[in-house]
Amino acid sequence: MDTVFNFVLQGALIIHTILLAFVVYQVWRGKEIMERIVGADLVSTITLAIMVLMALIQGDSIYIDVALGLAALGFVSTIALAKYAADEQMF
Numbered sequence: 077m078d079t080v081f082n083f084v085l086q087g088a089l090i091i092h093t094i095l096l097a098f099v100v101y102q103v104w105r106g107k108e109i110m111e112r113i114v115g116a117d118l119v120s121t122i123t124l125a126i127m128v129l130m131a132l133i134q135g136d137s138i139y140i141d142v143a144l145g146l147a148a149l150g151f152v153s154t155i156a157l158a159k160y161a162a163d164e165q166m167f
Contacts, residue, residue: 082133085129085132085133086133088129089126089129089130089133092122092125092126092129093126095122096119096122096123096126099115099118099119099122100115100119102115103115103116103119109161109164110161113154113157113158113161116153116154116157117150117154120146120147120149120150120153120154121150123146124143124146124147124150127139127140127142127143127146128140128143131143
């Protein structure tokens with residue numbers, strides 16, 4: 077049972093890493109500012125998921141602490157970028 081759980085965690089880590097590459101490309105090549113903001117928020121969320129998966133795989137709780145800090149920073153940065161984009165579109 078433990079090997080099946082480890083196999084599923086490894087597979088989820090690979091899938092999340094591939095998804096992260098696609099989202100970073102979307103942020104890099106996004107046509108509109110809102111696409112890039114949503115992509116940046118998704119990069120933060122997927123990185124958070126990767127950190128939690130790494131904590132489960134390695135059994136080290138420091139990744140959870142880093143993930144919590146990243147979640148707070150991602151939320152604040154998304155709000156700040158959205159406010160900036162809203163102010164720029166008014167002019």
